[in-house]
Amino acid sequence: MAVPSAADRGAEREEMVRRQLAARGVADAAVLAAMAEVPREVFVPEDLAAFAYQDGPLPIGYGQTISQPYVVARMAEALELRPGDRVLEVGTGSGYAAAVLSRVAHAVFTVERHAPLAAAARERLRRLGYDGVTVRHADGTGGWAEHAPYDAVMAAAAPRELPAALSEQLAVGGRLVAPVGDPLGGQSLLRVRRAGPADFRTEDLGPVRFVPLLPGTGEERRE
Ligand code: SAH
Numbered sequence: 001m002a003v004p005s006a007a008d009r010g011a012e013r014e015e016m017v018r019r020q021l022a023a024r025g026v027a028d029a030a031v032l033a034a035m036a037e038v039p040r041e042v043f044v045p046e047d048l049a050a051f052a053y054q055d056g057p058l059p060i061g062y063g064q065t066i067s068q069p070y071v072v073a074r075m076a077e078a079l080e081l082r083p084g085d086r087v088l089e090v091g092t093g094s095g096y097a098a099a100v101l102s103r104v105a106h107a108v109f110t111v112e113r114h115a116p117l118a119a120a121a122r123e124r125l126r127r128l129g130y131d132g133v134t135v136r137h138a139d140g141t142g143g144w145a146e147h148a149p150y151d152a153v154m155a156a157a158a159p160r161e162l163p164a165a166l167s168e169q170l171a172v173g174g175r176l177v178a179p180v181g182d183p184l185g186g187q188s189l190l191r192v193r194r195a196g197p198a199d200f201r202t203e204d205l206g207p208v209r210f211v212p213l214l215p216g217t218g219e220e221r222r223e
Contacts, residue, residue, distance in 0.1 A: 009039065009041055009052070009053070012052075012053040013035070013036050013037075013039075013040070013053060014036055015053070016035070016053045016055075016069055017032050017035050017036045019055075020055050020069055020070050021035060021069065021070060021073045024070060026070070026073045026074060026077050027077070028076070028077040028081075028104075030081070030083075030103075030104045031073050031076045031077050031081075031100075031104055032073070033103070034076070034100045034101075034103035034104050035069060035072070035073050035100060037103060038096065038099045038100050038103065039052075039128070040052040040053065040066070040069065040096055041053075042124065042128065043060075043066055043094040043095060043096035043099070043124065044058050044060065044066055044094065045058075045059070045060065045061070053069070055068065055069070055070065056068050057071075060093055060094045060117070061116075061117070062114050062116070062117060063211070064093055064114070064117065064211060065093070065211060066093055066094045066096050067093070067096070067097060067156060067210075071208070072096065072097045072100055073100075075097075075154055075177050075189070076097075076100060076101060076104060076154075078175070078177045078189070078191055078205060079101075079152040079154060079175050079177050080152075080175055081101070081104045081105045081151075081152055082105070082151070083104075083105065083106060084105075084106050084151075085105040085106055085151035085152055086105070086106060086107045086108075086109070086147065086150050086151055086152075087101050087102075087105045087107070087108045087109070087150060087151065087152045087153070087154065088108075088109050088110070088111070088143060088144055088147070088148070088150040088152070088153045088154070088166075088169060089101060089108060089109070089110040089111070089153075089154050089155075089156060090110075090111055090140030090141075090143070090153070090154070090155040090156060090157065090166070090178075090213065091110075091111075091112065091140060091155060091156030091157040091213070092110040092111065092112035092117065092118055092121045092135055092156075093112065093117060093121070093156060094117070094120075094121060094124070095110070095120075095121030095122075095124050095125045095130075095133065095135065097154070097156060098110040098121070098125065098130070098133045098135070099125060099128070099130045099133065101133075101152075101154070102130050102132035102133045105132075105151070105152065106132065107132050107133075107134070108132055108133045108134070109133075109134050109136070109144050109147045109150075110133060110134070110135050110136070111135075111136050111137075111138045111139075111140035111143075111144055112135065112136070112137060112138075112140070113137070113138070113139050113140065113214060114137075115137050118135055118136070118137035119137070121135050122135040134147075139215065140155075140213070141159070141163045141165065141213065141215065142163070142165045143163070143165040143166050143168075143169040144169070145165070145169065148168075148169035149169055149170060149171035149172075149174065150169055150170060150171060150174055151170075151171055151173070151174050151175075152174060152175050152176070152177075153166050153167075153169065153170060153174070153175075153176040153177070153178070154176075154177050154178070155176075155177070155178035155179065155213060156210070157179075157210055157211050157212060157213040157214070158178070158179035158180060158181060158183065158187045158208075158210040158211070158212055158213055159178070159180060159212075159213040160180070160181065160182060160212075161180065162176075162178060162180050162190065162192070163213075166178070167192055167194065167200055170192070170194040171194065172194050172195070172196060172197060173193075173194065173195075174193070174194050175191060175192070175193050175194075176190075176191065176192040176193075176194075177189065177190070177191050177205075178190055178192075179208045179209075179210040183210075183211075183212045186207060187207065187208050187209060187210060188204045188205070188206065188207060188208065189204070189205040189206055189207075189208045190202055190203070190204060190205065191203045191205055
């Protein structure tokens, strides 16, 4: 298959936004605009670039995947982002979701436990000019205390139970969206709102399927 030109990819993105996102109920205009802008083909391995706008996850190495566009858009919408927001993402992977979030919010801090994925994402985001994203190679189970509190926290991998640090690093009024549960036994997408210093309200947004949030590889910096 011939690799389509950059202009054609814009048309593919528009179609993705219409058919995969808007038609399934994603309505946040800022999220849809970001999804129409970020070139997903640059975030997948070169030999998979032709499939960048298909309706599913794709492998990015190390047993990891770039999330399905719909999942990224739905989670970004569930975060109820505003332009001034500071966001923590756990699980940078390719950097795609971080790029999308950075177009809707002010700053994105993203943590990845696989050193080569973190390095590749950092370089890709720099090259594409996504200056609002800061990538760190670390175990994201502990969040990233240095830049807390966050208006929004998004986990791109599923812990069995929500790590306390992620809720604790939310600002009052902040929202956390994370898949939680057993990789085999079923996961739910949870949204936690910090309504007050000690007031956390959890909603279940429905069943999902994510790669597991793993313990650190042991070589990361910890805070
Ligand atoms: N947001 C990514 C999708 C990543 S898939 C994208 O848009 O491409 C989930 C990622 O979480 C994987 O890259 C995996 O390595 C990472 N991950 C798993 N456990 C982690 C942990 N404890 N800390 C940080 N990252 C973790």
